[in-house]
Amino acid sequence: MGELLIITNADDLGLNSQVNAQVEVLHQKGVLSSATIMANGGAIHEIKDLHDRNPNLGLGVHLNATNFRALTPAMRESVLCDVSGSFASNFRDHNRFGLSDVLAKEWMAQIKLVQGMGISIDHLDSHHHVHTWPSALPALRRVSRETGIPWVRNTRNIVPMDELVGAKSKLKYAGKSLWTLTSRMMGMKLTDGFCSVWDFRRCLEEGDGVFTGLKTIELMCHPGDLGNSEYIKEADWLAEGFLKTLKSGWSLASYKDLA
Numbered sequence: 001m002g003e004l005l006i007i008t009n010a011d012d013l014g015l016n017s018q019v020n021a022q023v024e025v026l027h028q029k030g031v032l033s034s035a036t037i038m039a040n041g042g043a044i045h046e047i048k049d050l051h052d053r054n055p056n057l058g059l060g061v062h063l064n065a066t067n068f069r070a071l072t073p074a075m076r077e078s079v080l081c082d083v084s085g086s087f088a089s090n091f092r093d094h095n096r097f098g099l100s101d102v103l104a105k106e107w108m109a110q111i112k113l114v115q116g117m118g119i120s121i122d123h124l125d126s127h128h129h130v131h132t133w134p135s136a137l138p139a140l141r142r143v144s145r146e147t148g149i150p151w152v153r154n155t156r157n158i159v160p161m162d163e164l165v166g167a168k169s170k171l172k173y174a175g176k177s178l179w180t181l182t183s184r185m186m187g188m189k190l191t192d193g194f195c196s197v198w199d200f201r202r203c204l205e206e207g208d209g210v211f212t213g214l215k216t217i218e219l220m221c222h223p224g225d226l227g228n229s230e231y232i233k234e235a236d237w238l239a240e241g242f243l244k245t246l247k248s249g250w251s252l253a254s255y256k257d258l259a
Contacts, residue, residue, distance in 0.1 A: 002249055003250075005257065005258070007191065007253055007254055008197070008252065009060070009125070011062055013036060015043065016043045017043045019225065022223035026223055028054070031242050034060065034218075035060070036062035037059060037061055039071065059119055060123040061121055062127055063131055066127055067086075067089065067128075069084070070106055072105055080095065095133065096135055104139040104143050108147060111149070123152065124143070124151070125152070144187070153191075193211070195217070195219060199219075
């Protein structure tokens with residue numbers, strides 16, 4: 001096998017103390033190399049101490065536009081929020097290119113809040129993958145450029161064989177490839193591949209051919225979310241089985257290693 005850098009990234013850091021604690025446990029076990037911070041999460045106040053205890057954990061920002069209270073007045077007054085100023089989880093139905101300025105300023109406020117803690121940010125992704133929605137691309141490009149953070153999570157492009165059957169599926173993944181190409185043309189940097197930890201395991205069970213030619217991939221997980229059985233299985237397998245699957249030349253990395 002060729003050289004392959006694998007980033008294992010935990011989403012939702014800062015969501016609550018339970019998530020923060022399991023992220024730290026998995027990182028200290030040597031199986032989790034990265035995490036992304038939800039700036040408006042309920043346990044964001046714990047992140048600075050967690051970062052100080054774990055300086056080798058790569059950190060990004062988990063851009064949010066679907067849950068909890070928005071940080072900026074303009075966003076709180078927008079169609080994406082309810083009367084209390086909290087995101088209304090209606091992004092895919094109501095975000096439009098006309099909201100790009102409002103969205104970009106909200107996301108920049110989220111990034112600056114994290115950076116204000118003295119934390120260096122090495123990449124961007126988003127809650128519920130809203131950054132991969134076409135209407136969010138102008139805001140994402142602006143945020144990446146103005147903050148000087150070029151690395152952005154790719155859209156899901158490593159999948160088990162059974163998800164690639166049929167015209168509808170092929171059209172879906174062609175659209176994802178177009179998003180990846182457009183993002184790179186806009187100046188953003190992406191790993192060659194992206195999938196969940198569970199997808200990674202399923203693909204390995206089919207054989208490792210899907211990883212041929214890839215130099216960098218990100219695996220996403222959600223440790224600490226005890227309300228989702230798949231996420232619990234992901235975290236358990238990551239802790240107990242992940243390192244045993246690594247081939248010769250495959251190694252763990254974070255986005256800061258890709259600079």
